Amino acid sequence: MNRLMRCAVVVMLTLGVCGCRTVYYSMWEKLGKHKRDLLRDNIEDAQKEQQEAGEKFQDAFTRMKELADFDGGNLEKLYGRLSGDFERCNSAAESVRSRVTDVRTVADDLFREWESEIEEISSGELRRKSRSKLDTTRVRFEGLHRAMTAASGRMDPVLTQFRDQVLFLKHNLNAQAVGSLKGELRGIEHDVSELLREMDKSIIEARRFIRSME
Known part of the structure; x- marks a missing residue:
């Protein structure tokens, strides 16, 4: 942007x-x-922000695995990096949520305008064609919005687990805490994988919707 x-x-x-x-x-x-252009721009930005967020979540999980495999060295430095990764994930999640809201707002405004303008068309045939196009676009958008919302929702459980681990490590920066982290990795990995899968679906839906607008 x-x-x-x-x-x-x-x-x-x-x-x-x-x-x-x-x-x-x-x-x-x-x-x-016009609103159509703004909607497309916002969806394209949503694609990029989801992709970037996915990369940040993956980086944070990779750092978590490195910390779980800790075998000597500067534990505090590794923790600092993980804490920074968590903050970046949190910031990216906020950006994604905000963008999804923007997309919904512009889409709703576009559809309301479209509805209003259809009534101004005097030709019955053209009015029916425009109505059909609106209905098709709206259905496609709802599919996209569901995918975006699902991906956004998947961030919350991952962020919660990241936050729990970061805070626990902050209070117990020792080998025992690292061992506890290792026991949680499988569950965290599952949630991260689900998040990335939902984000991929959302990005694919966004591409399809944008193509349908061309």
């Missing part, structure tokens, strides 16, 4: 609280971007 787009998102969030998103959309229309 370029700098202008980032600034516009901040404006959108501010205006959204006031129920004045019309100003935001009007600003973009003057720049040649």
Whole structure:
């Protein structure tokens, strides 16, 4: 997302609280971007952010395995890296959740506008075609949104396990705590794998939806 787009998102969030998103959309229309374009941009950004989040979660789990295999050296340094990985995962998760909300908001506004404009079409045949296209697009979007929400929801149990381990290690930075971590790895690995699988599904759905808009 370029700098202008980032600034516009901040404006959108501010205006959204006031129920004045019309100003935001009007600003973009003057720049040649309509709700359809904004929805596509947000979905593309969601793809990237989910991919980046998945990589951060995978990195954190890899670090956790390194810590579980600790066999001498600077334990505190390894813990510091894991703690940093957790913070990055938490930040990435917040970005993904926020983006999913943005996608839903723009989609709902687009569909409302589409519904309204259909009523302005005088030709019955063209009105039916536009209605059919809207219905198809809406169904496809709901499939995408379910996939995005499922992937987003999978982050929470992983973050909870990461947080538990980071805090436990913080309070017990010794070989016994490391041994306890080793016993938890299988369950954490399962949850991370499920998260990455859901994110892959969401990314695939996003690509399909974007292709359908072209």
